[in-house]
Amino acid sequence: MKFIETSLPGCIVVEPQVFGDSRGFFYESYNEAKYRDAGIDRRFVQSNVSRSARGVLRGLHYQWPHPQGKLVSVLEGEVYDVAVDIRRGSPTFGQWAGVMLTAENHRHFWIPEGFAHGFCVVSEHATFSYQCTDLYDAKADGGVRWDDPAIGIDWPVSEPLLSDKDKKAPLLADVPVDRLPEFLP
Secondary structure (H helix, E strand, O other): OEEEEOOOOOOEEEEOOEEEEOOEEEEOOOOHHHHHHOOOOOOOOEEEEEEEEOOEEEEEEEEOOOOOOEEEEEEEOEEEEEEEEOOEOOOOOOOEEEEEEEOOOOOEEEEOOOEEEEEEEOOOEEEEEEEEOOOOOHHHEEEOOOOOOOOOOOOOOOOOEOOHHHHOOOOHHHOOHHHOOEOOO
């Protein structure tokens, strides 16, 4: 496995070693010891899968005060995946990192607790998988607007298909301070 740092400290792209032949392929998608050695020492307690059509954008989502770290990957199709640092006091607050995740490149993206997360589908359909470090808690659910100009994400779609919840998400500057995670150096 290859672990690649992004511009956001702690957000890591994981490239597994893929073994393939005429029968198909095999790769190790998770290895606790290797992840721990790369600085991802977490326990996953919830696994989710979603399927979306081209142009769907989900996000930017987070939980506070019960934050979730997420290890995400694509089982079918292609998505552009984004993490945004929303930790109060962080030197990279409001900055984002994006990565293409596809069924062909087998990449995984680790988004630690304290980051908002979103993705948009660029293929006909995409099946998206994510492992979470905490259970979903509707009371802790939060969001930031996908097109917040202060963040300036360069999404590969201009008019995405959004849920009602995502259409109504606030700008980062409008999220109450007590609803944002705190940066702990």
